Every structure is written in C-alpha cells, then in structure tokens.
Amino acid sequence: MKAWRRDGDGAACAMLPEEADMLANLGRQVLGLHRAVVDGRAILDDPVMRRLYPSAYESDDDAAEFRRLATSDIAADRIRTMARMVADLETALPPEGDEDETAELQLTVDAEGADAWLRSLGEVRLVLHVRTGQDRGELTPGVTDEDIAQLKDVVSWLGFAQQTLLEALE
Template sequence: MGHHPTGSAVSVSISIARIEGRNLLHLIDEFLELVGGPRTSADPALARLAPTAYPDDDAAAAEFRRGTRDELFDRRRKDALVMREDLVEFDTDGDGDPLAPHDVVIPDARVDAWMRTLAAIRLVVASRLGVDHDDHHDPEDTRFHVYDWLGYRLDDLIQRADDADAATA
C-alpha cells in the first residue's frame, strides 16, 4: 500500500466475527512468542520465516543470515504488534453472539503489516503441518482448516486493498 498517486490515505474495512478476532489474537500471540524467542533455534517454522538466501552456498547463506535474520524477525514482530493493536477490542470474551460480525477498519499505512503478518503466520502453520505448497494438503482434513482460513483472510484483505487502491487511482 502507500502508493496512491493522489497521496490520499484510504482505509480497508474487513468484517470478522468476534470469535475470528479472538482466534486471530491467539495466533498473533503465539507468533509473537515464536519470533521473540531464541532465534538460533532449529525450529523449521523459523527457518521458513527466514529462508536461505543462498541454497547452494552454505558459507554465504550463514553470513547473510547473520546479517539479516534479527532485522527480519524484528520487522515481523513489529508487524504482528500492529495487527494485534488493531484487533485489541477482541481481547475480551465479551457478551453477545461470538459469530456476530464486526467491522475492523485498517488504515492504509497498516495494511501491509497485516498482509505480511497473515502470510507469516500462515507459513508457520504450513511448517507445522508439513505443507510445502497450497495443493499439498487435503482440504477435507480438519487439521488444515486454520491454514485455509488464514489464506482466505489474506486473499480477502489483498482484494479489498486492491479495490481501495483502484478507487483512489
């Protein structure tokens, strides 16, 4: 985002159920724990979040990783905190219907952080499930529902952001 020719700021609105908001917060909190933890871990999810820049050159890959890994994880952490802040109203159990839709307005300057965070959390879930690419799982297998839901949410956000960009062009 942030590439509006007129310089006008827009926002993107998404409608999510209260229970979805709480589930997203839970996933964000787990993600924050992962990227805020030991970064030298052999956790395959961390490796997936910071892929090897030079797969054919171990020495160059290690050097690149030393110079960029902390910065990358710090950015991922900051992005996740932005998204968490935008969802803070879901941080209570609250009364009422957990399936009741609620509009979340995401300012243009924060949309990219949301997209990066949804994609990163989806990568972590994919790593945990052993998914290498989208057609590498059975959509009927309930273990993949969170993975698919994150993909749906990411696709929806991308479409809404594109629509908002087109409307201001």
C-alpha cells in the same frame, strides 16, 4: 468472516469474536517465534523456522554471515507488523466476560495497517501450513488427525482473509 472491502486508503471487514480471538492467539504465537530470534534463543533448525528464515546464500559461510548481520532486523520488522495486527484484534475484541458471541466485530485498517495485515496473515498461514504438512513424527506427540484437520481449516480461512484483502486493495 466476511470478505474485506475497500475503505478509503485502507480496508474494512467483519469477523466473529471467536475468529478474532483465534487469529490474535496465533499472531501472539508467531510473535513469540520472532522474539526468540531477536533474543538469540530460537531453534533455527526447525521446518517452520527454516521457512521463515531461509538461507540467503548457497554457501554456508555466506549464509551464516548474512544471518548474523540481518536476521535480527528481519525479526524486528516482522514483530512490528505482527504486533500491529494483534493490537488491532485486541482493540476490537470486547472485554473478557462481556462477550456477545454472535455480534460481529468491525475491523478497519488504514493503508499501512493493511500492509501489516497482508504480511501477517500470510505469515500465520505459512507457519500453520508448514506445521500441518510435516511428517507426523516431527509433530508434538498427542497431535491427532482431528487437530490437523482443524488447522487445515484455519489455513483456508487465513487464505480467504488474505485473498480478499488483496482484492480490496487492488
């Protein structure tokens, strides 16, 4: 992808269809995590979930009460912003079977969209960062060193995307 640049109140960038497709996929996976929280079926005792939904209090009782009252709203807020990024990507992607893999997609976001993207890019990056940093024993069986190396490249790509969006909005 190319660095984001300022566009009115928002920003614009260009990325390859395969990049947009990858990011949309990752975004949908993270949406699944948040939806599980809203539905009360999330496994919160997991390194990724512990990082995405940290304790708000040192005391276990206070932390549990905060979770009971606030976690669903936090998840809903994240679903709103992540769904925005995923929808922007899906809109920009050509229809199935109509792909020209070399043609860059143009993405333009307004100020509100840029905020949603900033948060979402950071969130996907955080999830992958925690996953790739985990002990091998905690990862899904069959995950190879090559898979991990690829995920780390994606973490760098996400860092570039978020960093240049921050710079474009400054």
